[in-house]
Amino acid sequence: MAKLSDILYYIMANYPNKSDISNARLTKIVYLADWKMSLDKKKQLTNINWYFDNYGPFVWDVKNCIDENPNIFTQEQTFNSFGSKKIQFGILDRCYTPEIDDEEKILLDFVISSTSPLNWDSFINLVYSTYPITSSERYSHLNLIEKAIEYRT
Numbered sequence: 001m002a003k004l005s006d007i008l009y010y011i012m013a014n015y016p017n018k019s020d021i022s023n024a025r026l027t028k029i030v031y032l033a034d035w036k037m038s039l040d041k042k043k044q045l046t047n048i049n050w051y052f053d054n055y056g057p058f059v060w061d062v063k064n065c066i067d068e069n070p071n072i073f074t075q076e077q078t079f080n081s082f083g084s085k086k087i088q089f090g091i092l093d094r095c096y097t098p099e100i101d102d103e104e105k106i107l108l109d110f111v112i113s114s115t116s117p118l119n120w121d122s123f124i125n126l127v128y129s130t131y132p133i134t135s136s137e138r139y140s141h142l143n144l145i146e147k148a149i150e151y152r153t
Contacts, residue, residue, distance in 0.1 A: 004046055004065045006098035007033070009072060010108055012091050013098075016116045022080070023063050023087040024055075025120075028127045031057040033111045035130055038148035045104060050142040056127050057142060063087070072096055081120075 002010075011029055012021055030046060037045040048061050066073045066089055074090040100108070115123055127133065132147040 001045070001047070002098070002100050002104050004030075004048075004061060005069050005072065006100055007046060007104070007108065008062065008065060008089075009091065009096060009098040010100050010105070011112065012073075012089060014109070014112055016112075018090065019088065020116070021089045023066075023089065025123065026089055027058060027062045028056065028123070029111055029115060030062055032115065032127065032130070033108055034144055035132060035148070036111060037107055038144040039151070040107070042145055042148060044144055045107060050132070050144060052133060052136050052138050052140050052142055054138060056124070056133055 007030065008026065011026065012018070015021055015029075030048065031050060034044040034046055034048060034050065037043060046061075048059055050057050051059055066075055070092070072091070072093045074092045076088050076090070078086055078088045080086045115126070118126065131151040132142045132144055135147065135150070136142055
């Protein structure tokens, strides 16, 4: 299993529209990668314990990982198209080589190619339409592996 910092680096390095890499979008991209891996392999890509917050799957793990690696990542407070504050992430160390195996790259490339063409509304609708969200109560933890097994049956 790759470290979260390597997964985040890989996503940021390969995501075509760098200005889309906000805390909210990056967190939900990682959620989608975990969900896809749960469906395909009955395991998550990360060890994140996902939580269904008011605004879908949310955890502080992604932001905390960025905070803990200031030599690799940058963050800047900007504004979204509605004028609300958002935190945008970027890469500081362009020489860093994430340790991601081929299976993880294929999965992350699939999530990146599936989500990068989507505007925010379409992206968030995709996230909210996933089975763990549609079948769970708000303010509860999401066991993605259990939900994947349930979804498959």
